[in-house]
Amino acid sequence: MSLEKVLTRIDQKLPDAIGRLQELLRIPSVSTDPAYKGDCDRAADWLVGDLQSIGIDASKRVTPGHPMVVGHVGDSGPHILFYGHYDVQPIDPIDLWDRDPFDPVIEDTPKGRVIRARGASDDKGQLMTFIEACRAWKSVHATLPCRITFFFEGEEESGSPSLVPFLTDNAPELSADIALICDTGLFGASTPAIVTMLRGLLGQEIIITGPDKDLHSGMYGGAAINPVRVLARIIAGLHDDNGVITLPGFYDGVPELSQSVQGQWESLGFDHGTFLGEVGLSEPAGEIGRSALEMIWSRPTCEVNGITGGYTGDGFKTVLPSKASAKISFRLVGTQDPDKIRDAFQAYVRTKLPVDCSVEFIDHGADFASQMQTSHPAFEQARAALSDEWPNPAAFVGCGGSIPVAGHFKGVLGMDAMLIGFAKDDDQIHSPNEKYDVESFHKGIRSWARILDALNWD
Amino acid sequence: MSLEKVLTRIDQKLPDAIGRLQELLRIPSVSTDPAYKGDCDRAADWLVGDLQSIGIDASKRVTPGHPMVVGHVGDSGPHILFYGHYDVQPIDPIDLWDRDPFDPVIEDTPKGRVIRARGASDDKGQLMTFIEACRAWKSVHATLPCRITFFFEGEEESGSPSLVPFLTDNAPELSADIALICDTGLFGASTPAIVTMLRGLLGQEIIITGPDKDLHSGMYGGAAINPVRVLARIIAGLHDDNGVITLPGFYDGVPELSQSVQGQWESLGFDHGTFLGEVGLSEPAGEIGRSALEMIWSRPTCEVNGITGGYTGDGFKTVLPSKASAKISFRLVGTQDPDKIRDAFQAYVRTKLPVDCSVEFIDHGADFASQMQTSHPAFEQARAALSDEWPNPAAFVGCGGSIPVAGHFKGVLGMDAMLIGFAKDDDQIHSPNEKYDVESFHKGIRSWARILDALNWD
Numbered sequence: 001m002s003l004e005k006v007l008t009r010i011d012q013k014l015p016d017a018i019g020r021l022q023e024l025l026r027i028p029s030v031s032t033d034p035a036y037k038g039d040c041d042r043a044a045d046w047l048v049g050d051l052q053s054i055g056i057d058a059s060k061r062v063t064p065g066h067p068m069v070v071g072h073v074g075d076s077g078p079h080i081l082f083y084g085h086y087d088v089q090p091i092d093p094i095d096l097w098d099r100d101p102f103d104p105v106i107e108d109t110p111k112g113r114v115i116r117a118r119g120a121s122d123d124k125g126q127l128m129t130f131i132e133a134c135r136a137w138k139s140v141h142a143t144l145p146c147r148i149t150f151f152f153e154g155e156e157e158s159g160s161p162s163l164v165p166f167l168t169d170n171a172p173e174l175s176a177d178i179a180l181i182c183d184t185g186l187f188g189a190s191t192p193a194i195v196t197m198l199r200g201l202l203g204q205e206i207i208i209t210g211p212d213k214d215l216h217s218g219m220y221g222g223a224a225i226n227p228v229r230v231l232a233r234i235i236a237g238l239h240d241d242n243g244v245i246t247l248p249g250f251y252d253g254v255p256e257l258s259q260s261v262q263g264q265w266e267s268l269g270f271d272h273g274t275f276l277g278e279v280g281l282s283e284p285a286g287e288i289g290r291s292a293l294e295m296i297w298s299r300p301t302c303e304v305n306g307i308t309g310g311y312t313g314d315g316f317k318t319v320l321p322s323k324a325s326a327k328i329s330f331r332l333v334g335t336q337d338p339d340k341i342r343d344a345f346q347a348y349v350r351t352k353l354p355v356d357c358s359v360e361f362i363d364h365g366a367d368f369a370s371q372m373q374t375s376h377p378a379f380e381q382a383r384a385a386l387s388d389e390w391p392n393p394a395a396f397v398g399c400g401g402s403i404p405v406a407g408h409f410k411g412v413l414g415m416d417a418m419l420i421g422f423a424k425d426d427d428q429i430h431s432p433n434e435k436y437d438v439e440s441f442h443k444g445i446r447s448w449a450r451i452l453d454a455l456n457w458d
Numbered sequence: 459m460s461l462e463k464v465l466t467r468i469d470q471k472l473p474d475a476i477g478r479l480q481e482l483l484r485i486p487s488v489s490t491d492p493a494y495k496g497d498c499d500r501a502a503d504w505l506v507g508d509l510q511s512i513g514i515d516a517s518k519r520v521t522p523g524h525p526m527v528v529g530h531v532g533d534s535g536p537h538i539l540f541y542g543h544y545d546v547q548p549i550d551p552i553d554l555w556d557r558d559p560f561d562p563v564i565e566d567t568p569k570g571r572v573i574r575a576r577g578a579s580d581d582k583g584q585l586m587t588f589i590e591a592c593r594a595w596k597s598v599h600a601t602l603p604c605r606i607t608f609f610f611e612g613e614e615e616s617g618s619p620s621l622v623p624f625l626t627d628n629a630p631e632l633s634a635d636i637a638l639i640c641d642t643g644l645f646g647a648s649t650p651a652i653v654t655m656l657r658g659l660l661g662q663e664i665i666i667t668g669p670d671k672d673l674h675s676g677m678y679g680g681a682a683i684n685p686v687r688v689l690a691r692i693i694a695g696l697h698d699d700n701g702v703i704t705l706p707g708f709y710d711g712v713p714e715l716s717q718s719v720q721g722q723w724e725s726l727g728f729d730h731g732t733f734l735g736e737v738g739l740s741e742p743a744g745e746i747g748r749s750a751l752e753m754i755w756s757r758p759t760c761e762v763n764g765i766t767g768g769y770t771g772d773g774f775k776t777v778l779p780s781k782a783s784a785k786i787s788f789r790l791v792g793t794q795d796p797d798k799i800r801d802a803f804q805a806y807v808r809t810k811l812p813v814d815c816s817v818e819f820i821d822h823g824a825d826f827a828s829q830m831q832t833s834h835p836a837f838e839q840a841r842a843a844l845s846d847e848w849p850n851p852a853a854f855v856g857c858g859g860s861i862p863v864a865g866h867f868k869g870v871l872g873m874d875a876m877l878i879g880f881a882k883d884d885d886q887i888h889s890p891n892e893k894y895d896v897e898s899f900h901k902g903i904r905s906w907a908r909i910l911d912a913l914n915w916d
Binding site: 032033034089090092093096157158159199201203205210211212213214215216217218219220221222223224225226228229231232233235236237238239272275276279280281282283284285286287292295296299300301303304305306307308309310311312313314315316317318319320321324325326327329331354355356364365399400401402425428429430431432 | 490491492547548550551554615616617643657659661663668669670671672673674675676677678679680681682683684686687689690691693694695696697730733734737738739740741742743744750753754757759761762763764765766767768769770771772773774775776777778779782783784785787789812813814822823857858859860883886887888889890
């Protein structure tokens with residue numbers, strides 16, 4: 001079947017594809033906030049309808065949380081499962097957005113045209129690249145070159161509580177030869193990337209309680225324990241002066257990079273000055289003696305994602321707070337065991353707890369890191385197809401983010417995943433003013449059309 | 459003139475007095491929040507009207523902030539200035555209140571009847587004790603035994619920005635022989651107290667900025683500086699392991715207690731287990747080797763009153779925040795210089811700032827501590843009058859809170875202040891469910907009637 005006709009069709013119909021993406025972006029499917037539950041449901045319905053419109057046998061599947069969308073098409077050729085997520089991050093701080101996050105527009109910027117909205121890049125724009133590639137194949141050839149299972153979830157930004165039970169209950173239906181996941185980025189602006197190494201994620205919220213009520217710092221200050229000060233000492237003690245995480249056993253299972261991977265990464269010409277400069281920084285702030293690429297791809301981290309305690313409004317209030325809390329996450333690599341690290345963290349916190357203080361822990365996910373077997377033919381076939389589309393050849397890279405679904409596809413369904421995406425570093429995902437380049441969207445669709453054409457194995 | 463008739467009148471008319479206090483409590487005069495500006499104005503108007511209703515020449519005085527209320531009565535006898543504040547603390551966290559903070563009710567509790575509302579104790583209930591004592595004197599004798607200047611402000615809970623300019627501009631009108639301030643508490647439930655030693659207060663807000671936007675902790679975590687971690691290290695380093703504040707020169711001007719004061723305080727029979735037990739604590743958490751009374755009355759402190767950064771809503775968000783901020787206050791004693799300590803604090807913060815981080819400081823007040831000259835006859839006359847009203851003799855005590863107006867009366871108007879109040883430790887001022895005991899209110903009014911009768915000097 002002719003690939004060229006498909007690519008031409010994609011080029012001609014790009015405005016229609018952008019219009020469909022805008023429709024999906026108008027649905028505020030924030031999964032972490034119960035106020036948007038109905039919108040998550042609407043986003044799932046929209047996807048079911050869109051898949052059905054191109055002849056895919058799609059349906060919405062109820063879960064205890066937000067629904068899944070599953071679709072099937074084809075009965076011969078390589079069998080792939082394509083995954084994306086239709087839920088998006090919260091929008092706060094809303095006052096830092098230049099416009100309504102759920103009223104997508106096409107903007108001309110100095111770096112090119114972009115689609116600006118929450119979820120434009122993460123992950124609605126990305127998942128639509130694959131659907132649009134399938135639409136173009138179907139409209140040109142009335143069929144697809146692969147057997148495809150579509151699988152979209154709506155809880156990726158809120159810890160995916162329903163994912164593993166759903167995969168487990170529907171394993172025969174969802175199993176394929178290999179998974180394709182579109183939730184990652186290019187390497188720079190011109191180099192497509194296939195992620196073969198993903199960090200895991202352990203999320204822990206801690207709530208420290210001292211006095212049983214908020215106190216006047218004049219009446220009690222000096223004599224009553226202050227839980228904010230206790231929390232600050234706990235956080236300060238998690239790293240030593242070299243940026244090394246202090247929890248006992250934390251680095252068990254953290255591998256050193258092989259010479260060959262190290263060489264491959266060095267050849268990427270990654271410039272930490274440019275990478276950090278885009279967000280107002282200059283120096284890599286992690287472990288002393290590690291490169292910035294190691295810090296974000298192959299080294300584990302411990303970060304505070306949120307902290308609150310006492311009076312945080314305008315002006316000043318001399319309150320001695322009863323409680324202070326923090327959301328803390330660990331990015332994991334190699335074979336680091338999230339359960340053991342959770343235990344070590346909780347034990348450490350308890351040793352730092354003075355008399356009269358108590359602690360409560362809330363779990364927010366615990367996922368191992370992933371390492372793909374790149375010997376499967378799909379990896380080299382996809383790499384060649386991507387290299388045909390983009391200025392630079394495609395690279396196998398690491399990814400600092402955690403995409404736990406890759407680990408679950410391996411653990412529950414026994415298949416590896418190829419993570420291919422077209423996001424750029426400046427897309428501001430999880431931040432105000434998120435965008436997706438029109439080029440990412442357009443060449444992303446073309447990339448998938450090429451990959452569908454290239455995939456071929458017994 | 460007969461004191462007994464005045465006391466009888468107070469007893470008979472208590473329900474009317476409570477009704478007036480409830481009227482004042484219904485006005486939500488939160489000074490720190492601009493949304494309540496009109497309510498602060500209404501509270502001032504209400505006080506002007508109430509003073510006028512008992513024949514006092516009262517008026518509202520405009521300032522750049524909330525208005526002052528000034529009143530005059532009498533032309534002979536000792537000249538006193540009475541001070542209170544009509545503004546109240548914010549009400550958050552509102553979900554911890556058992557009822558509407560601005561719909562005052564009388565509740566029967568196991569410890570007696572209370573008036574429950576924001577400001578019931580701090581300071582509307584307290585200031586009304588004095589007005590009600592004057593009302594009773596006037597209604598029984600048609601005159602008052604002292605020459606009195608009334609002075610009420612509406613910015614005490616928000617740093618009193620207009621106070622010093624107003625005192626300076628109106629010094630001849632406001633000067634008196636001595637000031638009476640009703641904004642403090644009993645010592646325990648049965649021992650009235652005159653505060654002769656007040657801690658000062660230095661308030662500083664710090665805002666740390668790292669990246670110029672919120673980042674995805676997967677993409678940047680490990681390589682980008684995290685301002686919450688920087689802030690935690692700054693806070694953790696402010697105290698050593700013995701609870702001693704580490705800023706260079708911080709303890710300059712901090713006096714040791716004299717043997718006699720130490721003896722007087724020991725005789726009070728203060729039990730830290732009871733004091734801390736009421737708020738769910740057991741051990742004094744300040745400098746090792748100091749008594750709890752020293753910690754709250756005569757030792758300086760450094761506390762975090764609020765902290766915030768990153769995602770603080772429900773669930774989890776793997777954001778690496780751009781900013782983190784904290785409100786930090788220092789209680790000062792002796793001759794500690796707030797300006798020098800501010801400089802030392804800001805210099806310390808800058809030394810702890812890594813590359814790529816910046817800091818902004820916001821000032822929230824800087825007041826010296828106060829020490830009264832108890833040789834003025836008013837002190838012993840008031841002590842005797844209070845001792846007649848209450849089960850236990852009155853004591854000269856310290857106060858951990860900062861009542862900067864006492865320092866300004868000394869500095870601008872050249873007069874000492876007697877701080878006499880009837881609040882109890884469990885009044886929950888600055889906290890949800892604030893209350894004032896009906897006994898505090900009733901015996902407070904009677905105490906002022908006795909003090910007005912007792913004051914006598916050339």
